[in-house]
Amino acid sequence: MPTQIYRSALLRFADDGSPLYDSDGLLAVAPDAHGQQRVLAAGSWQALQAQFVGLPGAQVVHLPGKLLAPGFVDMHIHYPQTDVIGAPADGLLPWLEHYTFPHEARFHDRAYADGVAEFFIDELLRNGVTTALTFATSHPASVDAILTAAQQRGMRMIAGKVLQDRHSPDGVRDDTEQGLIDTDTLIQRWHGVDRLGYAITPRFAPTSSEAQLRGAGALAAQYPDVWVHSHASENLDEIRWVRELYPQARSYLDVYHGFGLMRERAVYAHCIWLDAADRALLRETGTAAAISPTSNLFLSSGYFDYLQADAAGFRYGLASDVGGGMSFSPFRTMQAAYVVGREQHSKQGLSLKPGQLWWQHTAGAARALGLEGVIGNLQRGCEADFVVINPACTPLLARKTQQAASLDELLFAMIVLGDDRLIEQTIVSQAK
Template sequence: MKIYRSALLRFAPDGSPLYDSDGLLATAPDAQGQERVVAAGSWQALQAQYTQQAGAQVQHLPGRLIAPGFVDMHIHYPQTDVIGAPADGLLPWLEHYTFPHEARFHDRAYADGVAEFFLDELLRNGVTTALTFATSHPNSVDAIMTAAQQRGMRMIAGKVLQDRHSPDGVRDDTEQGLIDTETLIQRWHGVDRLGYAITPRFAPTSTPAQLRGAGELAARYRDVWIQSHVSENLDEIRWVRELFPAARSYLGVYDDFGLMRERAVYAHCIWLDDEDRALLREKHTAAAISPTSNLFLSSGYFDYQKADAADFRYGLASDVGGGMSFSPFRTMQAAYVVGREGHAKQGFSLKPGALWWQHTAGAAQALGLGGVIGNLQPGCEADFVVLNPACTPLLARKTAQAETLDELLFAMIVLGDDRLIEQTIVSQAK
């Protein structure tokens, strides 16, 4: 058993933060060798029970804070080198930067190199689980899965399906793309901590035949994930309306093809109406909020108040490379700004604990992995970060003045970056 003593952050089932300024986290391998949380809480209340057990290893981390590993609900690993590319908007950005770069992933050696760097960057920023797009090349999935397996990470990825309105080099064949998808599901889904996601890029780049085939795969493999984009940009929405005139809405296109269910995640979800939001709740489908990307591309603001009123699941995402940073602190900071700007007339403001929850336990719940990752309650996989709130002079000064948990968390959200992450611990099955 491993025992850590430090400040400790975790979450109650209702999403409220639980905090111990002097906490104990105990982890131990289960029967399969997977490191799991055994106990979490006050050092004073728990230390007598756990520190005296035979073989217990106690690590004292004074001045540090242990928190759940971050969960990134939507990211593009092949766009690692596209981050920071200037563009006039979403569609020109795809044409001039994204598609030419993704075409290089037919080369397995190139894909391996990007995958290695990408996962190291995630871990350096405290992200222990991600739902990521690959490219249309099967090689790209093999590369990210192999690299994640070597690190013992929980990773969900999928080959992009895009059989039209895409340039040579990234466009796939309708039937072969679906065959490749099924082959990759059988090769990787459920292996160690890996999961597969059926991945139409977005409705305009897939023919009805490809979307129909993706829906058939989703019905056949009920425990795999589904991921795509929806209602990010007004020009994109107009394009979808032209391509799918019979659909009730952009989101309705995916529903028409059987692509909305538990473990389906749609990025952005900005320009939804009330029927769309009700459909997300009815289908147990989640939204991935990507605030730095939405600000970078001037796409719009996610409506938190209407999302909460509709009671559908959502969580935070970096959306690299449209997103501007791998750092969860930048993402949470941007979400706070988006919440304020998008609801300025109502005086709405997201609480620091709620922002943190959206990037950990809330994101895990939205992925259908609540109680598995994103939290440090007993039974959870032991993915966590060790934070140093004094990692910079300004953070040290600000966090030393914090009188409440909200003040402490908000200081780290506003002033934090990768320097705040002292260690990232991944629960690796042996």
């Protein structure tokens, strides 16, 4: 493919997470030696156009009135729960029992899993999400379905077979030994193929026996470049259950730590009910938290503590947590994160800045996943995953964004008023 030169407003991020913006920007992308589309340059049109517009075969795409931004990164989502979104429930555990587990039992059928996976990926791309870390189900066919669908679209996707050998109903409960064998097989089949990655995926501590968690830890040690993906400290009833099942552990997170499941590329969703020792453990092990504000609001789980997280210095990023989460849209997730941050820290006067929120769903999430400089940004060398945003996609947004006197005002208007209609086009680096 020839070099593509895009002229439009342009958003990206500096290494310290601060937003970089050009009202008249240039984004140059071209294939590397392996055919992977990468960013050659990003900056102001005036500074770069003489260098790049004249390249032999270069194609210029002018997008007046639009904004180019990094593709969004969803750090925690459940593709098998696509059809569970919006199901009413009294809380996390009843929601799992009455909706999630019965639905996930259907994923033993590869044809059914393929259909959901196709729809799920279409929905991600329609909402501007170009990378996701997703749960599958306990069935190996569910992993094959989602990674095949992502591979066909050239997407970067990380997924894993769920491990759950106890306290789970027939249809989703796996066998301790066979589940670990299947995980090993799937790692060898998928991890590192094209833009795909594998995540060792215990559902959560109560649904895995000590033998299963010990085996998962052994696999995590054997394959240090795969991800680990689970849940922690989401709900007070869940935490009490963990304490009963693992009385020897200091905390919920300490259960995973004891089995070797906290390290670089380990991601735990929610992490609401933590103490200082837990936060230090996240930092010291390089483990990341996936913040899921719409899910936490929907299930009345609690609020993520931004001030304590930043004081402790551990990594985190935003996630939709569909189907507990209420929307695939990153704008809905950023809206909820803003509200949660204000509610949690109203006395301290915390107000998350628009650029910070956007960073948490792009470059910050990439850093938390161990993929900084690869995805989530539009700096030189990054994979060219990006979105074309139309700030005038609705009459109200058009009116509001035209009045924006600063970058903060522009970004905040889209966060507060935006949804999937903002995404005019989603471009992935290896589109097939």
